[in-house]
Each structure stands twice: as C-alpha cells, then as structure tokens.
Amino acid sequence: xxxxxxLVEDNPGDAHLVRKGLNRLPMGNEVHLVTDGxxxxxFLKKEGIFxxxxxxxxxxxxxxxxxxxxxxxLSDIKQNPExxxxxxxxxxxxxxxxxxxxxxMNHANAYLVKPMELADYMHLTDTIGAFGWAS
Numbered sequence: 001x002x003x004x005x006x007l008v009e010d011n012p013g014d015a016h017l018v019r020k021g022l023n024r025l026p027m028g029n030e031v032h033l034v035t036d037g038x039x040x041x042x043f044l045k046k047e048g049i050f051x052x053x054x055x056x057x058x059x060x061x062x063x064x065x066x067x068x069x070x071x072x073x074l075s076d077i078k079q080n081p082e083x084x085x086x087x088x089x090x091x092x093x094x095x096x097x098x099x100x101x102x103x104x105m106n107h108a109n110a111y112l113v114k115p116m117e118l119a120d121y122m123h124l125t126d127t128i129g130a131f132g133w134a135s
Contacts, residue, residue, distance in 0.1 A: 002030065003030070004057050005029050005030065005056060005057065005058050006040065006060070007019065007033045007034070007060045008035075008036075008037070008039075009033065009035065009060070011062070015035075017121040018031075018060060019031050019033065020121075021124065025125065025126070035066075036066045036067035037065040037069060037073040038067035040059075040073050043056075044080075056086055057086070057087075058086070059077065059088045060091050060128070061091065063092040070090065070092070071106060074088055074090065074103060074107075074108055075106045088109055089109060089110045089111075089112060089128060090103045090111045092112075093113070094113070
C-alpha cells in the first residue's frame with residue numbers, strides 16, 4: 001500500500017537520507033518535503049503552493065525547525081480535529097528527556113533519535129515502514 005508521507009526537515013543531508021530510506025521501501029511511498037514549521041502547517045491547510053497536495057498518511061517531524069518549532073507544529077496537528085488522527089513520528093537529533101516528554105504530552109505517535117550512520121538510517125526507515133502507518 002502506497003503512503004503519502006510528509007517529511008518536515010530543514011537539514012538537507014538528513015532529509016536526503018530519510019527520503020532515500022523511505023523511497024526504497026516496497027510500498028512505493030510518495031515523500032513530500034517541507035523545510036520549516038510554517039510550511040508544514042501550510043501543507044496541511046493546502047494553502048498556496050500546497051493547494052493540490054494530498055493529506056499525508058504519516059508525518060515525520062524534526063523538532064528544531066525555523067519559522068515554527070516542531071513542538072508547536074505537533075501541538076497544532078494534534079489539536080486540529082481534521083489532522084489529529086494523522087500519525088506523527090518525531091525524528092530529532094535531541095535525546096533530551098524534556099523533548100521526549102513534551103512530544104509525548106503533545107501526542108506524538110513515536111519519538112526517534114536521528115542516527116549517525118547511513119546504515120542506521122536505512123534500519124530506521126525499515127522500522128517506520130514495518131508499522132503500516134496508514135490512517
């Protein structure tokens with residue numbers, strides 16, 4: 001089953017690795033990339049250049065974003081009746097207990113720390129794909 005994924009990531013290197021891993025999964029995912037928190041909300045609202053974008057089946061969200069912090073984006077998603085059922089995986093370089101707790105309090109479906117090695121990114125995306133996140 002093909003999934004429409006929204007990747008919210010401002011680091012081009014991390015975005016490339018996540019996309020590469022997700023695109024190699026057997027379900028043939030469509031990965032849409034936005035690079036800041038404001039664009040993520042515009043994507044979900046289908047505003048401007050995002051007018052014709054599909055509703056994502058899964059959102060992969062970095063926390064440290066320009067424009068609007070990832071915690072704010074997560075809170076906005078989970079408080080909106082139209083979006084709150086969309087699973088959100090926080091994928092952050094932070095392993096801070098406060099970031100993990102805050103993400104959990106904002107109803108993130110999972111919190112994953114970004115790996116340091118390419119092989120670990122591939123394993124991480126395999127794990128994400130194994131869950132069958134379609135909402």
